Amino acid sequence: QTTEPFDAMLQKADAARSSDPKRFAELMEQLRADNRQITRLQRDKLKYLQAYEVGIYGDQLAKGAEMAKRLYDETGDPSIKYRAGGLVASFSAINRDLSTGLRYLQKAMAMRKQVPDIAIRHEGMANGALLYGEIGQHRIALRYADEVLADKPNERMRCIAGHHRLVSQFELGALPAQDGLIQSVVDQCAKQNERIAANIARSILARKFAADGSPDRAIALLEQMLPEVEATRYPRLIAGVHALIADLKLKLGDVKSAEEHAKMTVAMGEQIKSSATLVSAYNTLYRIAADREKPSVALDLYKRYAEAEMAHQSDIRARELAYEIVRHETKQQAAQLALERASTQKARLVAGLLLVMLGAIVFWVIQIKRHQGQLQRLAQTDTLTGLGNRHFFTQKSERALVDAARAGDSAALVMFDLDHFKAINDTYGHGAGDWVLKQVGKTCSAHCRKVDYLGRIGGEEFAVLLRGFDLAAAARLAEDCRSQLAQIDTRESGYSFVVTASFGVSSTAQSGYDLSRLLSHADQMLYRAKNEGRNRVCAYTAETAAEYKTPKRSPSLTVINS
């Protein structure tokens, strides 16, 4: 068990993955044996390397592709998803499952902008350029190579993307006019020790020499690079160089050498089947045989040439078909997606509008309620004193009396009227009169409980309904109010005078629960208090009631104070 951090081991294995297979295998062994707790991300990185290992070194491309597909679906990390998609694309393409390869390639390429690590992003795009080149989509391949080169790639990537760019340009018949530009890719790759890429670039340069009318120069370059090409052990490159030398040698009349090189190409037939290289080599051999006037050999070689050509053409068609199928699928998916997006947007818009409307309605209802409340308060309140007005007092009192009657509770009513108020107004002005009214409201409120309703029921007339009070208790409260009013210090109003009021008290014991009767009896008592000299409290007792029923007798006053 190593103590090396798991991430460092993963990184080392990743770096050795293609350049140092032995070290890679050792590191993978260590990683697999490691039984430390690992994070999801570490597990996914390991899974990527395992898929790579199985596909490349285990010679099980299909299994490797399946592992990479599973990882592509499961991982939440964009970089790993991108790399896994690229791996599925490569493995499927090598396995000639072109449509699967293309599908994953497109998915991976579409998410390249989400990959933060520039090196990983470029690696995937270079892979994309390679695969698109393989299926004959050189314009797309060129676009990816250009994109990488414009994105300040590292030195190695400048070589890799540079040589993909050359291959695409060659296939599109759009090679740069100056040989120096091709040579610079060769030099860049040689500097990075990227032999396959360097020699692919060299063979393109050789083809350009030949096309520019210098087959000698082309052959010299090809023969010079041949040992290094052989050392790469990359069949397609080796066979390609031999086939090119064979073709050029034949053109220059060196039939023997042409035949040798063409035969070397054909010998690698298994590894390079259905390629243009094999077609070219059979073509060279056939022409040599035809020139030698050996019809049966020529016919046999012609047959092989025709078969190779047919295989190659059908391979091209298969690639084109795969590309068209996937392109069609992608277009359909994009259209479907656009449709879904449009309808989601529409739904969102409608929902948004509804929400705004709902908001407006709620706001409107709240405003109305608030206004209603304000209006109701205004309708119930006397603006000068802040007490309930006559209407409100009547409403509340009637309800309270109904409740009291139902509960069998007693209730009492106190009514009072300021004395000589007209004189206050006349002497000290209306402003002073208003001030007095406010002070009266405040002073009497202080004597009432929350459950009592004190209201201003006329100009200088007030009333309070006292639930649970009998006549005596109500008269006591009235008396307290009376004495408090008499003590109001009026200097604050700017004048010095005395405020007094006359009080009438009635109760349910004598008047019943009918408000108008209670008011009428209290009013009678108030009137009596005024008559008796003001600033006093008169209560409607049982005796008083009897007196009022027999008006001939002089009614006795129930004066609590004078």
Ligand SMILES: Nc1nc2c(ncn2[C@@H]2O[C@H](COP(=O)(O)OP(=O)(O)OP(=O)(O)O)[C@@H](O)[C@H]2O)c(=O)[nH]1
């Ligand atoms: N300042 C002011 N005065 C008011 C208001 N409402 C009514 N008044 C006045 O109250 C006075 C009531 O006068 P009267 O009904 O003659 O009674 P009084 O002068 O109090 O005499 P008695 O009740 O007999 O003691 C009138 O002068 C009204 O103008 C008000 O809101 N503010």
